[in-house]
Amino acid sequence: MAVITGGAGGNGRAIARAFHDAGYRVALVDVDKASLDAARRDAFRDRSECTTVAADVSIPADCERAANQIVDAHGRIDALVNGAGLYRLNRIDDADFRATYGLLMSVNVEGVLNMTLAARAGLERSQGAIVNIASIESTLAGSASIGYTVSKTAVAGLTRALAADLAPRGIRVNAVAPGIVDTPMVAHLAEDERAGRRAKARIALKRFASPDEIANVVLFLASPAASYMTGSVVVADGGYLLS
Template sequence: MIDLQTALRLEGRTALVTGGARGIGRGISKLLAAAGASVVVADADRDGASETVAEIKDLAGTARSEELDVASAASIARLRERMDGPVSVLVNNAGISGQLPLDDPEVEALWDRHMAVNLDGPFRMARAFAPALRQTRGCIVNIASAASFHAVTGSFSYVSSKGGVRSLTQVLAKELARDGVRVNAVAPGGIDTAMMARRKHDAEWMGMFGQRTAMGRLGTPEEVACAVLFLVSPLSAYITGTVLPVDGGFLAG
């Protein structure tokens, strides 16, 4: 029988969150810390990561920041060496967006960047921290995107990279399940972050989004964080290889 008073508590666990300097990553970092985890906020934006840590400490949580470029295998290796204890929760949140038409001269560079950050990053992080996660019988949560289920014109490199995250999640789940490591993903829809700021003020786009999304509004980073907390808690002990949309009904059509 699960004790509901402690089922969402993470005391004694270290959670590593990539891309924790802002937006969804900051929301995830703060909620995991509020649940009792010791959070490592890893981001290339050192100032933003430090701000996230300060907000966590203001709420009496435990956190520290680490510099990380998930597109760099060397940066990941340095982070692994700096970790002073085993990781039991890995959240691969770091990601970038962007759109270019197929015939744009810069489209191949954008493709390479999307793949390096959005797909290679989670793969390399999982590979680097798999030994620690096996030791702790921990969890990985990858941040995919609702867009990976629904093609968007001009976003093929972003959508393809996030589709890769979905497949990576399923393969990792198969690979690590017998070692006691669960791997799932969350697929956010439109979330109210700085990354969404331009579109948020585009009346035509927001009108289309409101019609397409059953709940008719943008989500919040905290709502994505709640799904992540569920997926790293004992409440999801028999769930692995799942991609959970957090999209206000966007994919419901």
């Protein structure tokens, strides 16, 4: 069983398909109930192949409920992908600076911790793996995005700290740090042609990633093929960080 938070989003849907195609049963966890239903309808012809759970990862009780529901139904969790995330502009002089900063930290960082705590018994039972979705903003400062940059830097740190802590229990923890991926999160770059062109010019491969290209890396890190990897933050950015 692979549990994917943010499973209704652009990356989440592609990750769900990749795990399904690799033979995993899949559970999608997302705060957006309508998109969850749409994701299951779009991606899975046979609904029994995919469980959906509406939950807010920033709320510990929601995560406990989601993990318990999945373990009760399926007995084990082989992979937890912590993909639920928010992006917001966040400048120091914004009137709502603190509120937005707090929101980003509670979803992007606490959300990873909350689901990890909730799923750890199920993961230990199957000697499973966690894959967190970090970002190139785990390494560099995005423009006007203090909360997002700090939150994704924390995801990288959390990945390393959890990897050390959970290794004795047989759970591996890694992260993928994508560059710009063509999902609803970056719809503004598709709408603003000039901004999109400028962003692509910075990328060595001169294009954004497709969600499938990120899903392949997530699947690899969760799979036995990555059995000697833990605590790694694997960059998949088309060469964005080269310049």
